[in-house]
Amino acid sequence: MFDFMIAGIEAPILLLVLTGMTVGMVGGFIGVGGGYMVTPALIVFGFPGYMAAGIDVTHIAGKSVVATIRHRQLGNIDWVLGLAMVGGTMMGVEMGVRLLNYTKDLGLSGVALLAASVAIMIGLFLYTQIETHRATKRITELAKEGKTVGRELKVSRIPIFFQSIALKPIIRCHTARLVVSMWVVVIVGIATGILAGFFGVGGGFIRVPALVYVVGTSTHIAVGTDLLEIVVSGGYGALRQYMSGNVDMIAVFFMIIGAMFGAQFGSIATSFVRGPAIRFILSYSLVLATVGAFLRLVYFLTGQQHTFINFFAVVFTLGEMIFLCLFILSLVWFSVRHRHGKWVPGWIPALVVVKE
Amino acid sequence: MAVSFKTKGAIKFVVWAAIAVALSVYLWVEYYNGTLVSWYYYKAKTAGWAVNSETFKDATKEKPAVLQIGTFPKIEGLQAVPVQKGDRLPVNTNGIIDDKTVKDGKRVSLEGNTLKVTVPSQIKESKGFKFRDTFKHKGVETNPWGGLWCVCYILALGFALGIMAEGFTDMCGLKLEKIKHYEGVH
Numbered sequence: 001m002f003d004f005m006i007a008g009i010e011a012p013i014l015l016l017v018l019t020g021m022t023v024g025m026v027g028g029f030i031g032v033g034g035g036y037m038v039t040p041a042l043i044v045f046g047f048p049g050y051m052a053a054g055i056d057v058t059h060i061a062g063k064s065v066v067a068t069i070r071h072r073q074l075g076n077i078d079w080v081l082g083l084a085m086v087g088g089t090m091m092g093v094e095m096g097v098r099l100l101n102y103t104k105d106l107g108l109s110g111v112a113l114l115a116a117s118v119a120i121m122i123g124l125f126l127y128t129q130i131e132t133h134r135a136t137k138r139i140t141e142l143a144k145e146g147k148t149v150g151r152e153l154k155v156s157r158i159p160i161f162f163q164s165i166a167l168k169p170i171i172r173c174h175t176a177r178l179v180v181s182m183w184v185v186v187i188v189g190i191a192t193g194i195l196a197g198f199f200g201v202g203g204g205f206i207r208v209p210a211l212v213y214v215v216g217t218s219t220h221i222a223v224g225t226d227l228l229e230i231v232v233s234g235g236y237g238a239l240r241q242y243m244s245g246n247v248d249m250i251a252v253f254f255m256i257i258g259a260m261f262g263a264q265f266g267s268i269a270t271s272f273v274r275g276p277a278i279r280f281i282l283s284y285s286l287v288l289a290t291v292g293a294f295l296r297l298v299y300f301l302t303g304q305q306h307t308f309i310n311f312f313a314v315v316f317t318l319g320e321m322i323f324l325c326l327f328i329l330s331l332v333w334f335s336v337r338h339r340h341g342k343w344v345p346g347w348i349p350a351l352v353v354v355k356e
Numbered sequence: 357m358a359v360s361f362k363t364k365g366a367i368k369f370v371v372w373a374a375i376a377v378a379l380s381v382y383l384w385v386e387y388y389n390g391t392l393v394s395w396y397y398y399k400a401k402t403a404g405w406a407v408n409s410e411t412f413k414d415a416t417k418e419k420p421a422v423l424q425i426g427t428f429p430k431i432e433g434l435q436a437v438p439v440q441k442g443d444r445l446p447v448n449t450n451g452i453i454d455d456k457t458v459k460d461g462k463r464v465s466l467e468g469n470t471l472k473v474t475v476p477s478q479i480k481e482s483k484g485f486k487f488r489d490t491f492k493h494k495g496v497e498t499n500p501w502g503g504l505w506c507v508c509y510i511l512a513l514g515f516a517l518g519i520m521a522e523g524f525t526d527m528c529g530l531k532l533e534k535i536k537h538y539e540g541v542h
Contacts, residue, residue: 005387005393006392006393006396008450008490008492008493048493058506058510059510061507061510061511061514062510062511062513062514062517063514064514065510065511065514065515065517065518066514066517066518066521067518068518069515069518069519069521069522070518070521070522070532073522073532073534074532074534074535075534075535075537076535150537150538151535151536151537151538152537152538175537177537177538218537218538220535220537221537231511231514235507235510235511238503238506238507238510239503239504239506239507240503242498242502242503242506242507243498243500243502243503244498245396245493245496245497245498247506249383249387249392249506249509250383250384250387252510253380253383253513256510256513256514256517257517260517260518260521264521264525268525268532270535271532271535
């Protein structure tokens with residue numbers, strides 16, 4: 001047990017390091033900060049709610065730098081796209097926070113916000129699942145025909161519409177191989193930023209699908225570019241949280257040490273898989289987070305009387321982190337087995353890369 | 357003679373590991389010499405009494421803690437210093453008992469030149485989670501420059517750890533190539 005002087009609690013260092021590691025792995029792989037998983041975990045460890053949110057966002061900023069460096073090495077970052085989006089994201093986050101305060105003034109309850117977040121997450125989950133199933137089916141068909149399949153395959157037609165908008169200035173994203181109106185990128189940044197600010201999260205789980213399905217980047221580039229966004233938005237969040245007195249730097253330090261190992265593995269693991277595999281795990285993380293949020297919604301709607309529901313919500317959130325890590329580990333393991341010509345389940349070949 | 361890939365990786369790893377260790381030691385020293393704590397408990401956000409809540413955390417209604425009021429530069433034990441909004445806080449302060457709480461009288465009451473604390477903590481609930489609400493952190497304002505320091509530090513540490521890890525994999529001979537996003541793979 002370690003005495004966190006500023007947080008005013010005693011908590012085990014090992015748990016903080018492990019939490020950082022698991023969330024780092026998931027975040028490095030699917031390009032999210034993981035705030036919706038870390039905050040409940042820190043509260044379970046005994047940190048006050050406000051301190052948990054502050055430690056979470058500050059560690060996300062540092063962890064994203066670690067993951068961004070690795071994704072840069074793997075060529076997963078489109079700097080032009082990322083920098084074009086940053087301004088819109090920041091503006092959106094600020095607008096989201098103000099919108100949240102406005103709706104609170106109007107008397108819109110936390111239950112309504114929670115219900116809206118559940119609806120958005122389910123919508124994203126369903127679309128990603130359907131699209132990814134179609135994409136993997138197409139990969140399997142192409143492979144059976146003996147054709148070479150790219151690392152990325154999407155069946156969504158939405159990006160074609162957005163890329164056809166010819167409003168100047170037009171930006172050329174060389175890494176993402178995109179020519180798209182700057183306005184589309186900025187508006188995507190603002191829209192995802194508003195949702196992130198409104199729901200009080202980093203927004204990776206909204207921004208990655210938006211980059212893939214609206215802007216039209218490959219999933220790997222969406223992950224790397226989103227992590228670059230999180231460095232900026234997380235840094236801004238850390239500044240605000242520290243100034244609000246919600247950060248114990250030593251707790252952040254232990255989490256970053258764990259996240260360093262996890263983020264390395266998560267980032268490198270992306271080189272073993274195709275785009276649909278990342279989208280699959282992203283959609284599962286969405287639905288699992290939704291179930292956690294739904295349980296909390298039920299807890300509120302039942303007048304906060306059934307504490308076991310809240311307990312299940314916490315257990316579910318912690319279990320989700322472990323499940324996602326195991327999913328990523330198994331994908332890498334099966335990819336290695338597949339490379340060596342060993343048996344793998346039938347759904348694996350469409351998701352992993354054997355050789356380039 | 358050209359330096360090999362692994363040697364370059366080893367140099368990168370050692371240099372950035374040293375920087376990461378230096379940053380870690382620096383944080384540790386600043387945490388334990390009280391600098392970070394003094395930035396954290398910097399100014400009074402509200403009028404009331406600056407206290408060290410650790411000194412009376414075990415107080416009960418049957419066995420209340422009695423805090424001596426005075427203008428002490430450093431709070432030692434059961435002492436309370438009256439402060440106005442915006443005042444710099446005395447050393448060892450970790451919370452403010454505000455005027456409203458004292459007037460309310462349910463948790464703390466003013467008795468002559470002393471504050472009598474009977475309920476140092478209570479269970480509250482926020483966002484579905486129960487937590488212990490104490491006087492710690494209450495009514496304090498952090499040093500705004502501390503926020504800038506926090507962001508710079510965390511980005512620097514992340515950068516050092518990231519490059520160190522890159523150096524480590526290079527040193528181990530695991531040269532990670534850029535992913536060929538647009539070429540066929542099997």
